[in-house]
Amino acid sequence: MTTATARTRPTEAAGERSRAQSTLIGIVRRIPFYLLVVVIAVYLMFPFYWAFRSSITPNRDLFATPVQYFPENPTLDHYRAVFSDDNFMRALLNSTIVAASVTILALMIGAFASYAIGRFSFRGRTPVLYIVLAMTMFPQIAVLGSLYTLITELGLFNSLWSLILTYMIFTLPFTVWVLTTFFQQMPRELEEAAYVDGATPFQVFYKVLLPLAAPGLVTTGLLAFIAAWNEFLFALSFTQTPNKFTVTLAIFRFEPQTAGGFEIAWGQIMAATIIITLPLIILTLIFQRRILAGLTAGAVKG
């Protein structure tokens, strides 16, 4: 298989054959492999390319056959329309408020808990850990009915608060789980030195461990932010008017400024899609190593 192919250096097997010849054979042998690489890359990227090309294709070309694979008359009209759409701009703001609040809250509350689970031994530690683990797999739909009732009774229906509070259900347990692994990996000596110097557990937390946990906080914070930014079920169920919509809801219920006589303004939807995806792509590119570490800490190693 491919794993092994890469590991077998063609030059090893070549022996007496001339170096140039063996390189050539190596290249030829790897052609199917590179074809596979290209196929995978196209598969991953094509939908993004298509969204982008549709976002810069004017309506008269977009809703015409044959389909243009490269826009002949590229335009920024769809982007202009989306940026002048108050509801969409409002949704961007709402999502930022909700995702940022959820992230900060989850990190603040979760860091304490993971410090306790990661650095303390006490009776009940294992059950708490099991609860946290169970919660990370908790299906949101299971509590939709009662949360809906609760939110209505508290008068939080159609408010951003309803989202900030309920998003804790999937961000907090995950944050605790991943941060716990970060806290556990820290050397014990640092902490002990601080205790010898007479520090309290809270001082140890703030002055010694929290700064060390900064990379972990960035990783988990980022994952929590993305999860909150992408959420749809609660946003759909707990908000009603466009001024409370988050971006996912705005994309779903997109009402174009000027439909241009077409039923669904796909050009504008694709422009909106690119706009809300771009920050996520940039964040992912910048923090890719950390995200990978966080994801595998959360899912593979535990």
Next chain:
Amino acid sequence: MTVERAPLDREEDVVAAEPTRTSALTRSRTRTAWLLLLPTLAVVAAVAAFPLGQTIYLSFTNERLADLRPPEWIGLDNYRRLLEDDAFHNTIWVTLRFTLITITAEFILGLIVALVVNSQFKGRGLMRTAMLVPWAIPTVVSAQMWAWMYNDIYGVFNDLLNQRLGLIDRNIAWIADPDFALWSVAAVDIWKTTPFVALLLLAGLQVIPEDIYEAARVDGANKLQQFYKITLPLLMPAILVALIFRTLDALRVFDVFYVMFGARRDTMPMAVYAQNTIVAFSRTGYGSAVSVAIFLIIAIFVVIYVTTLRVERS
């Protein structure tokens, strides 16, 4: 279970490190620990434990949100209706088929992608980055992107398959046509999630030590034997963990179906049925019973997987 191993195994170290401490100190540290846990436990109780209890309670009542009268206890009536509710049974069937299709495809494709990316080639880092992108974008966005590609007149798939390549002789309504709907929605999920599965499997591949392959080569094992006798068995823990996570996700699928089909009956998964009953029809009581049923169905899968894992280990 592999999932919780890392944190739990450490407990012995923590305990072992403290035997000389006085019990007063231990008590004080226990108190501090619970203090630190308090905010998290309070939030968990408020947004998960209490609502879960409430959902179970509501499932035995005829609660309707628009109704001002207090809910009445109706015992098992909701559950009896659930047993006769063909619409709900169909959603179970849709969800199970979706789960089977997507999980199978995601693991086969994910393994291929992981093996490719685990090899040395130019642009490998770029590829790994590109793999994170479908995972990072909202499901609603990927659903809309694909819905447009599926468009029966102006969509790229029909143009490519019919007009350019001639593989089909008429434009297909990928979303509207009941023969294609489930496969179309599955394709969106497979596209979005395969890279994520591949990344999890890649992490598993990277911890397989190289000398095992070395030894196998010395013993004359060919590539295929190496794959079946070394790669696959050693990758099994990573595969099983990823499998659990993916199955749970697939069973509670909501976003992609709701965006592509709304509340269409023939392609409705369990979660959309519950949400629709609760929010659109305000039938909180019956909807809660549906939620509990979904919860139990998911729990059955968790138990099956965990038991299988235990058996594998012993």
